[in-house]
Amino acid sequence: MADRFVPGARVVTYxxxxxxxxxxxxxxxxxxxxxxxxxxxxxxxxxxAQGRADVPVEQVYAVRFRARDLWGEGDHHVVLDxxxxxxxxxxxxxx
Numbered sequence: 001m002a003d004r005f006v007p008g009a010r011v012v013t014y015x016x017x018x019x020x021x022x023x024x025x026x027x028x029x030x031x032x033x034x035x036x037x038x039x040x041x042x043x044x045x046x047x048x049a050q051g052r053a054d055v056p057v058e059q060v061y062a063v064r065f066r067a068r069d070l071w072g073e074g075d076h077h078v079v080l081d082x083x084x085x086x087x088x089x090x091x092x093x094x095x
Contacts (some may be wrong), residue, residue: 003033003038003059004059004084004087005038005061005084005087005089006035006039007035007036007037007038008034008035009035009059009089010032010033010034010090011033011034011063011087011088011089012030012031012032012033012034012087012088012089012090012091013017013028013029013030013031013033013063013082013087014029014030014073014085014086014087014088015030015037016028016029017029018046018057020044020049020050020087021044021045021049021050022045022047023033023046023082023083023086024048024082024083024086025069027090028065028080029069029072031065031069032065032069032072032090033063033064033065033069033080034064035047035062035063035067035087036061036063036064036065036079037061037062038059038060038061038062039059039060039061039062039081040059040086041057041059041060042058042060042083043055043056043057044056044057044058044083044085045083046083047071049093053068058083058084059083059084060081060083061081061082061083061084061087062079062080062081063079063080063081063087064077064078064079065077065078065079065084065088066078066094072075073091
């Protein structure tokens, strides 16, 4: 499985509110971050939690976010492990 994102890549998380389980925290939706490293492939928890048999395997990435970008304050960083389908290349476009 080839990595779509390399360490240092700027990404943005999808801004969505699915009706089903997701491991993308609400506070991190639609936010910009930086890939630290690939964590390896894993079953997509969103599909697995639905009890479906067609669970895809995706690359998981450690992504760093500035706390102030997530919550409006803070001088530290937060790292989340996120599946590839939660991420898009950050082209700097306004949302």
